[in-house]
Amino acid sequence: MRIFVTGATGAIGRHAVPALLDAGHAVTALARTPGKAAALQRRGATPVTVSLFDRQALASAFAGHEAVVNLATAIPPMSRFMSTRAMRENHRVRALGSAAVVDAALDAGVVRVLQESVCMVYRDQADRWIDEESPVDRYPLTRGNFAAESNAHRFTKEGGAAVVLRFGWFYGPGAAHSEQMYGLARRHVGLVLGRPDGYVSSIHMTDAATAVVAALEAPPGTYNVVDDEPLTKREFADAVARAAGARPWVCVPGRAANLFGDRLTSLTRSLRVANVRLRAATGWAPRHPSAREGWLATAAALTP
Numbered sequence: 001m002r003i004f005v006t007g008a009t010g011a012i013g014r015h016a017v018p019a020l021l022d023a024g025h026a027v028t029a030l031a032r033t034p035g036k037a038a039a040l041q042r043r044g045a046t047p048v049t050v051s052l053f054d055r056q057a058l059a060s061a062f063a064g065h066e067a068v069v070n071l072a073t074a075i076p077p078m079s080r081f082m083s084t085r086a087m088r089e090n091h092r093v094r095a096l097g098s099a100a101v102v103d104a105a106l107d108a109g110v111v112r113v114l115q116e117s118v119c120m121v122y123r124d125q126a127d128r129w130i131d132e133e134s135p136v137d138r139y140p141l142t143r144g145n146f147a148a149e150s151n152a153h154r155f156t157k158e159g160g161a162a163v164v165l166r167f168g169w170f171y172g173p174g175a176a177h178s179e180q181m182y183g184l185a186r187r188h189v190g191l192v193l194g195r196p197d198g199y200v201s202s203i204h205m206t207d208a209a210t211a212v213v214a215a216l217e218a219p220p221g222t223y224n225v226v227d228d229e230p231l232t233k234r235e236f237a238d239a240v241a242r243a244a245g246a247r248p249w250v251c252v253p254g255r256a257a258n259l260f261g262d263r264l265t266s267l268t269r270s271l272r273v274a275n276v277r278l279r280a281a282t283g284w285a286p287r288h289p290s291a292r293e294g295w296l297a298t299a300a301a302l303t304p
């Protein structure tokens, strides 16, 4: 397939592009700087510089492609995660960018769109399993996600096939926040956001990338992209600590993180998310069934 990827230079994109190429697809990718264009070219993709918000230019760039994979986001680093201003750009990219992508894909005769979203849109369900039909929660941070999801569904309504991928918490090489978490673990500090017995549903970056490849064959709809066994936040911190080879002397901020309310709720809520639908629809399976195995692989890749 000829595939156009936006966000190809980001955390997930840097893993998804090689996975798509390895699967035999031809990849064109949006590059915003000459340096990033050169890096994409070295990886085997064809770089194109075009604005994510310019529908006409995007439609020209999409012409001749069967699929568009929209992975563009602008999530601020952990240090600015709670800044409303920093999140504004993420909202713009997810809401307006995805609208332009869908309009341009329709104009260009693209048949399939994959749209990035996150599992953090689900309501806290304590220890109950969450599937794609579970209730969602429209708190302010998720406005961009829901806008992007509804743009994708509009693509399906207008005759295309759109797949929304609700990714769990990314971790692994290239996911900045998880590399910071690993650095803290090596200094004997565990990161637990919210109740230690609450669940975190995670996905190793390389498994997220193979899910993108698999989703090219999935029927239109919404799919969770998480590993097989969500861990409690305490277990997740233990998995990082074991991989780092350093017992945690302290775990922070724990329940105190709940004091930040809506601004941190995407990370403090308990989300025990199931991947059954994507596995059944495509045969995809994560190579790392849980963060226990995934963090060991991550440590091996991160430690010089």
Ligand SMILES: NC(=O)c1ccc[n+]([C@@H]2O[C@H](COP(=O)([O-])OP(=O)(O)OC[C@H]3O[C@@H](n4cnc5c(N)ncnc54)[C@H](OP(=O)(O)O)[C@@H]3O)[C@@H](O)[C@H]2O)c1
Pocket: 006, 007, 008, 009, 010, 011, 012, 013, 030, 031, 032, 033, 036, 051, 052, 071, 072, 073, 074, 075, 076, 077, 093, 118, 119, 167, 168, 169, 170, 174, 175, 176, 177, 178
């Ligand atoms: N499910 C999750 O846990 C989840 C989901 C998303 C992100 N994250 C994490 O949050 C951190 C930041 O991730 P991120 O994906 O936002 O940033 P990122 O890794 O820098 O990737 C964002 C991608 O979108 C592109 N992009 C951003 N603004 C754009 C614009 N205006 N026009 C066109 N393309 C644009 C970026 O291009 P440039 O390279 O040119 O900037 C990049 O390719 C990472 O550590 C990531 O792991 C986590």
